[in-house]
Amino acid sequence: QVQLVESGGGVVQPGESLRLSCAVSGFTFSSFSMHWVRQAPGKGLEWVAVILYEGIHFRGSEYYGDSVKGRFTISRDRSRNILYLQMTSLRTEDTALYYCVRETNTPLGAFDGWGQGTLVTVSP
Amino acid sequence: QAGLTQPPSVSKALRQTATLTCTGNRNNVGDQGAAWLQQRQGHPPKLLSDRNNNRPSGISERFSASRSENTASLTITGLQPEDDADYYCSAWDSSLYAWVFGGGTRLAVL
Numbered sequence: 001q002v003q004l005v006e007s008g009g010g011v012v013q014p015g016e017s018l019r020l021s022c023a024v025s026g027f028t029f030s031s032f033s034m035h036w037v038r039q040a041p042g043k044g045l046e047w048v049a050v051i052l053y054e055g056i057h058f059r060g061s062e063y064y065g066d067s068v069k070g071r072f073t074i075s076r077d078r079s080r081n082i083l084y085l086q087m088t089s090l091r092t093e094d095t096a097l098y099y100c101v102r103e104t105n106t107p108l109g110a111f112d113g114w115g116q117g118t119l120v121t122v123s124p
Numbered sequence: 125q126a127g128l129t130q131p132p133s134v135s136k137a138l139r140q141t142a143t144l145t146c147t148g149n150r151n152n153v154g155d156q157g158a159a160w161l162q163q164r165q166g167h168p169p170k171l172l173s174d175r176n177n178n179r180p181s182g183i184s185e186r187f188s189a190s191r192s193e194n195t196a197s198l199t200i201t202g203l204q205p206e207d208d209a210d211y212y213c214s215a216w217d218s219s220l221y222a223w224v225f226g227g228g229t230r231l232a233v234l
Binding site: 066109110111 | 156157159161163168170171173174175176177180210212214216221222223224225226227228
């Protein structure tokens with residue numbers, strides 16, 4: 001079955017960096033677009049980034065939410081089935097539970113697989 | 125990025141029907157529809173309906189989704205205690221090149 005296991009969260013100070021990982025299993029990793037979605041304590045869901053599936057003719061492209069553009073980088077290691085989120089210049093407003101999410105590989109995709117999340121706390 | 129609009133809360137009695145709404149614009153909901161997610165307290169979200177209004181395997185027939193122009197709706201019939209949860213809509217915005225979420229609706233089953 002689809003499994004997504006996040007790790008790498010922790011407590012950091014503003015301006016510091018952190019790298020989140022998501023180990024995936026149960027499906028062909030490179031055939032699916034993968035996302036990071038975050039949820040601040042007591043708040044709603046916020047989309048962070050996507051890395052598109054890798055088709056025959058193109059490498060997966062990445063897109064980012066406005067609040068993280070230029071600071072966060074999403075990537076994947078196909079050989080190890082791991083999704084990453086490199087976070088730099090962290091701010092207090094980046095404090096959230098970060099979910100690794102799979103998107104269905106259908107024409108109108110949706111978020112059909114979620115990990116349990118890893119908590120990032122940015123505090124002075 | 126502008127998100128989708130959902131009512132913050134809805135309260136309904138057991139066994140009644142609840143209809144939750146999600147309003148966007150022609151670049152997101154009106155373009156490619158919206159998906160619906162349920163999040164119970166302390167758990168990650170779960171997909172209830174994709175952007176074609178189809179239920180994934182294992183999701184009860186009591187959940188049905190539809191769309192009219194820029195507004196998506198999720199109807200839950202025969203409300204049960206386990207339906208007490210937060211519900212989010214999500215859509216791809218073709219002008220922002222970004223995914224957007226609604227702020228979520230807290231459904232209380234009384």
